[in-house]
Amino acid sequence: MKTKQSIFIDKDLSPEIKNFLEGSFIKSGMFISTSVSQADISISRHNPQLGKYSLVIRESKIEFYDTAGNVFYTLDVTDEMTDIELAIIKTISIINGRKPFDLYASKARYVNKLSKFLQGLVVTLEVEDERTNMSHSQRVALYSVEFSRYLGLDEDEQHKIKELCMLHDIGRIGLEQLMLFSPTRISEFESWDLEHTITGSIFLSSLDELWFAVPVVRSHHENWNGSGYPDGLKENEIPFYARLVGIIDWFDIATHTASSEFDGIMSVEDAIISIDKNSGKLFDPVLGPKFVLFMKQYLQTNTFL
Numbered sequence: 421m422k423t424k425q426s427i428f429i430d431k432d433l434s435p436e437i438k439n440f441l442e443g444s445f446i447k448s449g450m451f452i453s454t455s456v457s458q459a460d461i462s463i464s465r466h467n468p469q470l471g472k473y474s475l476v477i478r479e480s481k482i483e484f485y486d487t488a489g490n491v492f493y494t495l496d497v498t499d500e501m502t503d504i505e506l507a508i509i510k511t512i513s514i515i516n517g518r519k520p521f522d523l524y525a526s527k528a529r530y531v532n533k534l535s536k537f538l539q540g541l542v543v544t545l546e547v548e549d550e551r552t553n554m555s556h557s558q559r560v561a562l563y564s565v566e567f568s569r570y571l572g573l574d575e576d577e578q579h580k581i582k583e584l585c586m587l588h589d590i591g592r593i594g595l596e597q598l599m600l601f602s603p604t605r606i607s608e609f610e611s612w613d614l615e616h617t618i619t620g621s622i623f624l625s626s627l628d629e630l631w632f633a634v635p636v637v638r639s640h641h642e643n644w645n646g647s648g649y650p651d652g653l654k655e656n657e658i659p660f661y662a663r664l665v666g667i668i669d670w671f672d673i674a675t676h677t678a679s680s681e682f683d684g685i686m687s688v689e690d691a692i693i694s695i696d697k698n699s700g701k702l703f704d705p706v707l708g709p710k711f712v713l714f715m716k717q718y719l720q721t722n723t724f725l
């Protein structure tokens with residue numbers, strides 16, 4: 421009698437999805453089989469395997485089939501990785517006779533603990549403002565949540581954006597320590613700073629539980645006209661959340677950090693004018709002007725952080 425169930429992942433799936441599936445199932449106590457005939461569950465983009473539980477990942481939906489080839493349930497795809505994860509949890513629950521929410525709640529608690537630990541690490545290494553006792557990531561998170569509420573996004577999205585903001589500079593961990601011991605640390609500071617998006621995205625890519633944050637970590641310094649880094653993405657190639665976080669990240673850096681780009685620290689008024697002026701160039705042409713209006717309203721009743 422098998423003590424662990426096995427899964428076969430078809431080669432027709434992309435390497436990204438294949439790696440994600442392997443990591444998720446292994447952490448769920450299963451092992452990967454190289455033979456579909458020896459596996460308990462088959463996952464592919466094509467037809468189900470008779471005699472096996474099958475998960476078929478199509479363009480717009482995920483289908484789960486029982487061993488007789490009958491569709492047991494379907495799941496509409498909106499966010500592929502998130503929906504695949506939900507399908508995995510539901511599949512394992514059905515096969516093992518467990519309640520799906522038991523597994524989902526357990527996974528959610530683990531992801532939350534991991535994320536909170538990394539967020540705390542980021543804040544610990546960032547410089548706090550003496551007046552507000554807030555770090556850069558904390559300020560970006562606060563403004564982003566308020567801006568998200570202004571845009572009419574629901575509470576789940578507001579919570580997600582807050583988490584993304586707290587993790588967006590995770591790649592700076594380690595780079596700043598390296599700079600302290602570099603013989604050319606002053607001249608290299610700004611060029612090394614560009615690397616934090618790559619470092620952070622590589623680091624989070626190794627944690628499948630936090631893959632959802634990789635697009636923002638990697639792309640929050642991309643510009644609408646393609647002049648940003650690290651990949652030179654432009655317009656809607658830049659993920660939506662990265663465009664949103666990128667505006668607020670730029671605003672906070674400009675108003676708190678002396679840089680050759682800004683010729684010193686910018687005033688709040690000048691930073692707002694710059695975002696308005698550069699919307700459609702550096703910033704999203706829709707989000708930029710909305711952020712300008714939001715900040716003007718926000719500062720009428722709230723203190724600048």
